[in-house]
Amino acid sequence: MRRLLYLIPVLVFAGVGIGLALGLTRDPSILPSALIGKAVPEFDLPPVEGLDRPGLSSADLKGQVVLVNVFASWCIPCRAEHPLLMRLAESGVPIYGINYKDKPGQIGAWLGELGDPFRRIGADQSGRIAIDWGVYGVPETFVIDAKGRIRQKFVGPLMPQDIDQTLLPMLAKLNG
Amino acid sequence: MKHLVLSLLLLAALLAPGVRAATSPDEMLADPALEQRARALSKQLRCLVCQNQSIDDSNADLADDLRRLVRERLVAGDSDRQIIDFLTERYGDFVLLKPPVEPATWGLWFGPGALLLLGAGGIALHLRRRRRAEPVPLSAAEQARLEALLGASEAPDRS
Numbered sequence: 001m002r003r004l005l006y007l008i009p010v011l012v013f014a015g016v017g018i019g020l021a022l023g024l025t026r027d028p029s030i031l032p033s034a035l036i037g038k039a040v041p042e043f044d045l046p047p048v049e050g051l052d053r054p055g056l057s058s059a060d061l062k063g064q065v066v067l068v069n070v071f072a073s074w075c076i077p078c079r080a081e082h083p084l085l086m087r088l089a090e091s092g093v094p095i096y097g098i099n100y101k102d103k104p105g106q107i108g109a110w111l112g113e114l115g116d117p118f119r120r121i122g123a124d125q126s127g128r129i130a131i132d133w134g135v136y137g138v139p140e141t142f143v144i145d146a147k148g149r150i151r152q153k154f155v156g157p158l159m160p161q162d163i164d165q166t167l168l169p170m171l172a173k174l175n176g
Numbered sequence: 177m178k179h180l181v182l183s184l185l186l187l188a189a190l191l192a193p194g195v196r197a198a199t200s201p202d203e204m205l206a207d208p209a210l211e212q213r214a215r216a217l218s219k220q221l222r223c224l225v226c227q228n229q230s231i232d233d234s235n236a237d238l239a240d241d242l243r244r245l246v247r248e249r250l251v252a253g254d255s256d257r258q259i260i261d262f263l264t265e266r267y268g269d270f271v272l273l274k275p276p277v278e279p280a281t282w283g284l285w286f287g288p289g290a291l292l293l294l295g296a297g298g299i300a301l302h303l304r305r306r307r308r309a310e311p312v313p314l315s316a317a318e319q320a321r322l323e324a325l326l327g328a329s330e331a332p333d334r335s
Contacts, residue, residue, distance in 0.1 A: 009298065012291065028227065034268030101237075127241050134266040136224035136238055 033153040040148050041132035045122025049104035056122030062148040065174045066094045072102045073110035075138045081157035082114045089117030097121040100130050100138050145174050198235045214247045222273050
């Protein structure tokens, strides 16, 4: 019995060690969003200058399940995820864009080259609205439910497994 | 001599205060008291891009935006608490370099102390038990062996 007492420090050490080791396997660049479950922030963004596309406000995001993608033409990972957004848009998922700190002249060419999945695009020149959304890097993609609440956030470029394993089941559930 | 002067100059440059701060002169506030508060707040806020730097230290674009935002809100009359709340609402507690003390972070704040106390308690208990243990009397065989040994050493030259 006394012998078992000596095992306590070993067990505590093993517990702490396992906890810390698990912590090391997480990607530290991905932060949980503080906004999940909350309503989208109130905002009203003007259209991108020179682009024939209406701007974006919080009122546009109510009534149906939508994606909001924060993107910029200078952002290389955005280019990487773009084909996936195109495919989602083609399958009927409504996608709205927040164009983050971009030069107005460049985004038209960028969308012309890669295709345009967005129904509306708001121009966030100052990056202030992105701060309201808790954005800390582009791209970020939000899932908004029909009541206008943020349900999920993807940081960094969307990956095919994000779409298959998380996004599509979630959209099906929210729409169902 | 020349080397010595040069080394001292370099050392002075290293020790000079404020060299590392990323705040550029054009974003500083005219009111020194407000600027002081802005700097103090910026030091507590994490740059979310470069994660282990405060926004006061970081040159990242977002850190720059957040420093300007902190200053704008200070000028608008917000308290330090309101500014911290504004940012934690958007970025969560992660934006604070010092995590708040709450049930979810008790392990973080008190865990190391608790482990230390546990260890110290264990050692104290062990030492007390050892001191209190009665010396066990020698068995008959041990007693005989002891006497034989003592007897041998008391008369070393008898041969």
